[in-house]
Amino acid sequence: MDKTPVFVLTGFLGAGKSTLLNRVLADPAFGDTAVIINEFGDVALDHDLVRVGETKIARTTTGCLCCTVGSDIRSTLHELHVLASAGEIAFGRVIVETTGLADPAPLVNQLIPGGAQALGLRDNLVARNFELTGVVTLVDIVTGELSIENHFEATKQIAFADRIVLAKTDLARDPASVRDIDSLKVRLAGLNPAALIDDGHQEGFDPAMLFQRRVYAPSSLGDDVVGWLALEEAVRGDSGHGSEPNREPTASSFARHGARIRTFALTRTDPIAREAFGKFLSLLATSAGPRLLRVKGLVQDQDEPDRPRIIHVVQHAVFPPTILNAWPSEDRRTRLVFITDGIDPEPVRQLFEAALNGKPGKAGRALGKLGAKSQKPSGRARANWHAP
Ligand SMILES: Nc1nc2c(ncn2[C@@H]2O[C@H](COP(=O)(O)OP(=O)(O)OP(=O)(O)O)[C@@H](O)[C@H]2O)c(=O)[nH]1
Numbered sequence: 124m125d126k127t128p129v130f131v132l133t134g135f136l137g138a139g140k141s142t143l144l145n146r147v148l149a150d151p152a153f154g155d156t157a158v159i160i161n162e163f164g165d166v167a168l169d170h171d172l173v174r175v176g177e178t179k180i181a182r183t184t185t186g187c188l189c190c191t192v193g194s195d196i197r198s199t200l201h202e203l204h205v206l207a208s209a210g211e212i213a214f215g216r217v218i219v220e221t222t223g224l225a226d227p228a229p230l231v232n233q234l235i236p237g238g239a240q241a242l243g244l245r246d247n248l249v250a251r252n253f254e255l256t257g258v259v260t261l262v263d264i265v266t267g268e269l270s271i272e273n274h275f276e277a278t279k280q281i282a283f284a285d286r287i288v289l290a291k292t293d294l295a296r297d298p299a300s301v302r303d304i305d306s307l308k309v310r311l312a313g314l315n316p317a318a319l320i321d322d323g324h325q326e327g328f329d330p331a332m333l334f335q336r337r338v339y340a341p342s343s344l345g346d347d348v349v350g351w352l353a354l355e356e357a358v359r360g361d362s363g364h365g366s367e368p369n370r371e372p373t374a375s376s377f378a379r380h381g382a383r384i385r386t387f388a389l390t391r392t393d394p395i396a397r398e399a400f401g402k403f404l405s406l407l408a409t410s411a412g413p414r415l416l417r418v419k420g421l422v423q424d425q426d427e428p429d430r431p432r433i434i435h436v437v438q439h440a441v442f443p444p445t446i447l448n449a450w451p452s453e454d455r456r457t458r459l460v461f462i463t464d465g466i467d468p469e470p471v472r473q474l475f476e477a478a479l480n481g482k483p484g485k486a487g488r489a490l491g492k493l494g495a496k497s498q499k500p501s502g503r504a505r506a507n508w509h510a511p
Pocket residue numbers: 134135136137138139140141142143222223224290291292293294323417419434435437442443
């Protein structure tokens with residue numbers, strides 16, 4: 124019997140993974156897809172943001188998949204397998220959406236033959252029933268170059284891909300931006316000459332093709348990939364990855380990403396004034412720039428409290444909010460999740476409160492504490508891709 128194909132969907136923070144996944148899941152042909160979404164933060168949000176239709180099965184893991192991978196991915200696949208064997212669910216494909224900070228090496232290592240050793244019946248069942256058949260990496264043309272420069276995870280995500288998709292190419296409206304895309308493509312081809320590179324907005328691009336069964340062979344992706352996989356095996360014993368297969372994943376498990384990476388959440392029960400909130404986001408994005416890796420959240424708007432607004436900030440870029448017609452769950456609080464590089468939660472919280480309460484003096488002091496070095500985004504990021 125054919126093994127169930129597993130696809131890894133990765134890409135740096137905010138690259139557009141969930142957007143692409145939603146596009147694919149809207150296709151009725153993907154009704155037999157089980158989705159594993161990995162949350163990185165204490166306040167679960169992604170399962171509210173990915174639309175999963177009736178026939179889809181979603182499992183959300185907490186913590187960062189590459190840090191909790193020994194306990195997480197195989198046990199989640201095992202759980203899906205047990206449910207399918209009992210006739211409770213049926214699926215013919217699995218898509219694992221990683222966090223944007225995920226290092227794909229440990230994940231791939233758990234899923235390929237000859238990778239991480241099977242430690243018991245559970246792992247053997249997973250190996251017998253599932254097969255990694257593709258790694259799809261999204262690269263955002265707005266922040267991709269900066270992410271590659273500043274975060275090694277982004278480089279590894281590109282190197283492990285057999286398919287790369289350029290996201291947000293619809294935002295390239297002038298000749299300079301188009302030239303930037305060409306030079307990004309050259310850089311990607313240098314990092315991974317074997318992967319096919321698609322433009323997610325080119326005519327005729329069909330995202331469904333990214334998730335068709337094929338052979339995923341890491342050895343064809345070059346010496347770096349082979350070396351990183353070998354390194355995984357070597358460090359597994361030392362790091363605890365895989366050596367404690369039943370270790371509980373924790374939301375703050377992000378040991379691999381260095382002490383500077385922080386994740387925290389802000390919540391608020393009262394509805395929020397739209398203008399004040401916009402001010403908060405633009406002050407934060409302008410002053411923190413690339414150190415503000417990601418903000419996403421659901422906001423209860425004062426004027427339209429029944430229609431939550433989904434907000435997205437990716438480094439310096441604030442994206443237009445999406446407005447939902449209803450709250451996805453009972454929880455109607457404003458919930459914002461932050462992933463930062465060297466920014467502490469407290470000044471962000473102070474800026475939030477000051478902006479919402481109309482206290483410019485306090486907002487100024489909070490900005491000072493943010494260590495607002497006002498890092499100017501370089502290169503492509505200088506282009507005015509998006510007004511806040
Ligand atoms: N214009 C445009 N915006 C996009 C595109 N893809 C994603 N976005 C926007 O970029 C923001 C982030 O997109 P997501 O799909 O949430 O990104 P993600 O990679 O899932 O984010 P994380 O899970 O936090 O890493 C959202 O505001 C999206 O609407 C695209 O192709 N074009």
